[in-house]
Every structure is written in structure tokens, then in C-alpha cells.
Amino acid sequence: MATTRPVITIEPCDPDEHFDGVLAVYRANDWSHANAPGRLRVAVESSSFSVVALEEERVVGFARAMSDEAFAVYIADILVLPELQRRGIGRRLLDAILDHYPMETFHHQVLIAERGADGFYRRVGMTPVGGYGLTAFIRSRGN
Numbered sequence: 001m002a003t004t005r006p007v008i009t010i011e012p013c014d015p016d017e018h019f020d021g022v023l024a025v026y027r028a029n030d031w032s033h034a035n036a037p038g039r040l041r042v043a044v045e046s047s048s049f050s051v052v053a054l055e056e057e058r059v060v061g062f063a064r065a066m067s068d069e070a071f072a073v074y075i076a077d078i079l080v081l082p083e084l085q086r087r088g089i090g091r092r093l094l095d096a097i098l099d100h101y102p103m104e105t106f107h108h109q110v111l112i113a114e115r116g117a118d119g120f121y122r123r124v125g126m127t128p129v130g131g132y133g134l135t136a137f138i139r140s141r142g143n
Ligand SMILES: CC(C)(COP(=O)(O)OP(=O)(O)OC[C@H]1O[C@@H](n2cnc3c(N)ncnc32)[C@H](O)[C@@H]1OP(=O)(O)O)[C@@H](O)C(=O)NCCC(=O)NCCS
Pocket: 029, 077, 078, 079, 080, 081, 084, 085, 086, 087, 088, 089, 090, 091, 092, 112, 113, 114, 116, 117, 118, 119, 120, 121, 123, 124
């Protein structure tokens, strides 16, 4: 018997409605942000634009971005529940962010790829900064 794949919708994130589910997605991916739910809530509420992937009422993915709303956008986090990865949800989340900040207006759509995620970003059309003759610099605690 054929199994039916869940219908996933992408919607703007409403922290009041979705935060518990968003936190669960960070926890499921073992991200350290989940150890500081209060700060994560501030981060979600303070992001310029964020989206959730929903399977009916359940949050199964999340992405957020910070922007000056004029020239630049920085994509901060994108996560999908481990059991639903590799089904196109990450691409749809990223597309929703990039569509909200179109290249015609925004010169730079920037992100830092976590270890293991660079293959995803290459696959969905992002280019390492070196490809533009640019250099990325960072200060980081390294975790
Ligand atoms: C990275 C992540 C968001 C990708 O989401 P996803 O729903 O699994 O990705 P998709 O199914 O939309 O993949 C889109 C394409 O990228 C490819 N892809 C996905 N992950 C990949 C990886 N790690 N390496 C290489 N290719 C990858 C898919 O095969 C797919 O290719 P296709 O269009 O040819 O079929 C997800 O793996 C995740 O949540 N990882 C843990 C959190 C994380 O590291 N986030 C990145 C923070 S920078």
C-alpha cells in the first residue's frame, strides 16, 4: 500500500503561536540555542522575517533572517526536523526568505553555513563568497 507524504505548508512565523514548536525543532537538531529558550524567543521575535514549515498544526521546520530592509539580508538559522530532512522542506523555507528579500533590491543575501550544511546551500543556488572575489571574516567562540 502506498504511503501518503504529509502536506507541508510554509507560513510567516507567529511567535505566540509557533514558538514552542520552533524550540522543539532546535532541540531535535541538538542546537545550543535550545538551551536558552528565553534568548531564543527574543531572537525569533527580533528577527526581521521568519517562516515556519507546518505539517497541519505541527512545526516541522523554521528559518529566520535579519535585514536592514533596504540593501542586505542575513539568513541566520534554517532547520528541519531530522526525520523530515531531504524532502524539500529546507529549500522551501530558504526560498520563502529569499523571495521576501528579492535580489533586484537586496545586493547581498548572506549566510554562514554550519558544518555539514554547505552541500545543501550549494545545491539550492548559494555561492561561497570566494566565487565573487570576496572574503568573509568572522569572530566566533567556535561553538
Ligand atoms: C540543512 C537543512 C536545513 C536542509 O534541509 P532539507 O529539508 O533536508 O533540505 P532539502 O530536502 O530541501 O534539500 C534541497 C537539496 O539539497 C540537497 N541537500 C540537502 N542537505 C544536503 C547536504 N547536507 N549535503 C548535500 N546536499 C544536501 C538535497 O538532496 C536537495 O537536492 P535536490 O534538490 O537535488 O533533491 C537540514 O538538513 C537541517 O535542518 N540540518 C540541521 C540544521 C542545520 O545544520 N542547518 C543549517 C544551518 S547553517
